[in-house]
Amino acid sequence: xxxxxxxxxxxxxxxxxxxxxxxxxxxxxxxxxxxxxxxxxxxxxxxxxxxxxxxxxxxxxxxxxxxxxxxxxxxxxxxxxxxxxxxxxxxxxxxxxxxxxxxxxxxxxxxxxxxxxxxxxxxxxxxxxxxxxxxxxxxxxxxxxxxxxxxxxxxxxxxxxxxxxxxxxxxxxxxxxxxxxxxxxxxxxxxxxxxxxxxxxxxxxxxxxxxxxxxxxxxxxxxxxxxxxxxxxxxxxxxxxxxxxxxxxxxxxxxxxxxxxxxxxxxxxxxxxxxxxxxxxxxxxxxxxxxxxxxxxxxxx
Amino acid sequence: xxxxxxxxxxxxxxxxxxxxxxxxxxxxxxxxxxxxxxxxxxxxxxxxxxxxxxxxxxxxxxxxxxxxxxxxxxxxxxxxxxxxxxxxxxxxxxxxxxxxxxxxxxxxxxxxxxxxxxxxxxxxxxxxxxxxxxxxxxxxxxxxxxxxxxxxxxxxxxxxxxxxxxxxxxxxxxxxxxxxxxxxxxxxxxxxxxxxxxxxxxxxxxxxxxxxxxxxxxxxxxxxxxxxxxxxxxxxxxxxxxxxxxxxxxxxxxxxxxxxxxxxxxxxxxxxxxxxxxxxxxxxxxxxxxxxxxxxxxxxxxxxxxxxxxxxxxxxxxxxxxxxxxxxxxxxxxxxxxxxxxxxxxxxxxxxxxxxxxxxxxxxxxxxxxxxxx
Numbered sequence: 091x092x093x094x095x096x097x098x099x100x101x102x103x104x105x106x107x108x109x110x111x112x113x114x115x116x117x118x119x120x121x122x123x124x125x126x127x128x129x130x131x132x133x134x135x136x137x138x139x140x141x142x143x144x145x146x147x148x149x150x151x152x153x154x155x156x157x158x159x160x161x162x163x164x165x166x167x168x169x170x171x172x173x174x175x176x177x178x179x180x181x182x183x184x185x186x187x188x189x190x191x192x193x194x195x196x197x198x199x200x201x202x203x204x205x206x207x208x209x210x211x212x213x214x215x216x217x218x219x220x221x222x223x224x225x226x227x228x229x230x231x232x233x234x235x236x237x238x239x240x241x242x243x244x245x246x247x248x249x250x251x252x253x254x255x256x257x258x259x260x261x262x263x264x265x266x267x268x269x270x271x272x273x274x275x276x277x278x279x280x281x282x283x284x285x286x287x288x289x290x291x292x293x294x295x296x297x298x299x300x301x302x303x304x305x306x307x308x309x310x311x312x313x314x315x316x317x318x319x320x321x322x323x324x325x326x327x328x329x330x331x332x333x334x335x336x337x338x339x340x341x342x343x344x345x346x347x348x349x350x351x352x353x354x355x356x357x358x359x360x361x362x363x364x365x366x367x368x369x370x371x372x373x374x375x376x377x378x379x380x381x382x383x384x385x386x387x388x389x390x391x
Numbered sequence: 392x393x394x395x396x397x398x399x400x401x402x403x404x405x406x407x408x409x410x411x412x413x414x415x416x417x418x419x420x421x422x423x424x425x426x427x428x429x430x431x432x433x434x435x436x437x438x439x440x441x442x443x444x445x446x447x448x449x450x451x452x453x454x455x456x457x458x459x460x461x462x463x464x465x466x467x468x469x470x471x472x473x474x475x476x477x478x479x480x481x482x483x484x485x486x487x488x489x490x491x492x493x494x495x496x497x498x499x500x501x502x503x504x505x506x507x508x509x510x511x512x513x514x515x516x517x518x519x520x521x522x523x524x525x526x527x528x529x530x531x532x533x534x535x536x537x538x539x540x541x542x543x544x545x546x547x548x549x550x551x552x553x554x555x556x557x558x559x560x561x562x563x564x565x566x567x568x569x570x571x572x573x574x575x576x577x578x579x580x581x582x583x584x585x586x587x588x589x590x591x592x593x594x595x596x597x598x599x600x601x602x603x604x605x606x607x608x609x610x611x612x613x614x615x616x617x618x619x620x621x622x623x624x625x626x627x628x629x630x631x632x633x634x635x636x637x638x639x640x641x642x643x644x645x646x647x648x649x650x651x652x653x654x655x656x657x658x659x660x661x662x663x664x665x666x667x668x669x670x671x672x673x674x675x676x677x678x679x680x681x682x683x684x685x686x687x688x689x690x691x692x693x694x695x696x697x698x699x700x701x702x703x704x705x706x707x708x709x710x711x712x713x714x715x716x717x718x719x720x721x722x723x724x725x726x727x728x729x730x731x732x733x734x735x736x737x738x739x740x741x742x743x744x745x746x747x748x749x750x751x752x753x754x755x756x757x758x759x760x761x762x763x764x765x
Contacts, residue, residue, distance in 0.1 A: 311624060
């Protein structure tokens with residue numbers, strides 16, 4: 091039983107990261123009906139930028155671990171948001187009126203561009219975060235030692251998801267995003283600047299992806315320029331699982347995927363871990379083609 | 392005039408296009424992972440070959456011609472490699488050096504074989520690569536059955552009774568895991584865990600938790616260094632003190648960087664001797680040249696083994712005064728005996744495998760250095 095709970099916490103930690111990346115997919119899809127394949131690479135950029143800022147500014151030494159990491163997170167979010175906005179301006183806006191397939195191809199191209207640019211800038215070898223930034227403390231929950239970092243990752247993910255949810259539901263710009271998601275032309279007629287809305291989406295989504303990249307770097311230590319692909323794929327799956335275009339759906343989908351993977355690997359077969367996870371996806375899509383929370387099609391994002 | 396021109400053209404066609412290309416240089420291909428997860432291996436392979444080719448050309452080249460290294464990136468991926476092999480096969484190369492991963496090499500073997508191009512792999516240790524009877528395939532690295540034997544010897548010598556075996560489903564890692572499992576089963580050692588992880592991920596706590604439940608004395612991981620580094624690091628975070636033994640693909644200094652020194656300490660791995668531990672005079676001279684040109688010693692033995700591939704191929708061309716693949720293959724299989732390579736003496740058997748014992752056992756010390764075990 092102890093092993094079960096241990097595996098559950100393993101799954102929750104990975105699921106939190108999947109969920110955070112899935113939010114970026116889901117937001118962009120909700121507004122543009124575009125799968126932003128470059129999102130996984132924005133995540134990678136976040137972890138590389140985090141490493142550069144961390145080592146060059148030595149934030150953790152100057153501000154202490156907690157404040158240092160917080161400042162670092164804000165900086166990474168800001169920078170990756172800028173990259174995301176540039177991506178939208180260069181790769182997606184010119185194709186706004188083109189068939190949807192052109193934008194998808196453009197997204198794939200951007201993905202290849204980003205990962206190769208990272209390789210050329212940082213080199214092909216694995217990059218490693220300095221150790222000892224985050225305290226290696228384990229918290230005892232019901233007789234189970236859970237590393238504090240894992241709890242923090244999950245908590246940070248959930249907090250950011252809640253903040254995003256309220257931002258979308260309660261603020262003016264959030265309302266505009268929802269309106270643009272339902273019908274761009276109608277939103278335009280109501281006086282909403284749709285281009286500005288889309289720009290906003292491309293600031294928020296990449297910022298969340300970037301901070302997820304930073305978390306991965308801080309926790310796992312090792313980052314490489316191809317890692318965005320596998321995380322992107324999993325997060326994309328999570329977004330579909332929860333109902334793409336739906337923010338609580340991305341949250342539920344990500345955490346569910348992480349837990350299914352961990353428990354499937356623990357109790358069925360390790361080698362078949364991905365097959366189990368994708369099998370669950372297929373099963374859920376057969377039963378509920380819109381995903382778990384995807385029923386309110388009109389209220390995407 | 393026109394008639395002369397036509398006659399000349401016809402003559403050229405008769406002589407055959409390859410003869411025309413070969414007029415100025417002898418081309419040797421290099422297929423390695425210049426990008427992708429093993430990029431540090433591939434880039435060093437290229438450095439080694441560039442250095443050796445330049446050295447050879449400074450000494451007058453080969454058969455009166457210069458040697459040119461044509462490199463292609465296999466990305467560490469079988470699909471990319473198949474395309475790279477097709478591109479190389481059309482460029483008039485005599486032979487190709489590479490590549491590192493066994494599943495990557497396997498995807499290209501038939502392409503080279505059909506084009507009658509000699510292939511000398513440098514890091515592909517999977518057994519079945521040389522069991523196919525391919526006439527033009529050789530390798531300078533040893534095979535996994537030898538590695539399996541050394542692994543089992545080491546496990547027995549260290550007195551472990553319950554062993555967990557973990558691989559990553561690649562041709563190489565699974566082959567080595569199966570080999571070790573088969574050898575251990577007959578020797579009173581219990582295999583308490585046998586499974587695979589998915590390479591390229593970052594969170595291996597699930598599999599570590601599961602392995603911990605099986606309570607092994609030692610874990611034998613047959614995969615590659617990025618995953619090994621993460622496993623060591625996450626094992627340390629779990630406070631699980633079980634010793635790890637790795638296969639030769641864990642032999643890379645990046646392992647210690649990824650794991651951190653405190654987590655990597657005490658890790659055993661099997662490997663051909665590291666560049667710094669190579670005993671021969673050829674090796675010492677070469678390492679000196681390499682350091683002079685690139686500012687550091689080669690980190691990976693596989694890059695040096697690629698260099699040995701280049702050296703035996705050029706030696707064969709020199710000795711036979713030919714670039715005919717059948718003549719060269721015959722020379723390498725039957726006539727070349729104890730050629731003084733960088734990594735020791737080189738001879739090949741009928742299958743194209745290197746003859747002789749190569750593997751050593753290494754242990755990581757507290758400073759992250761790889762120490763050769765007696």
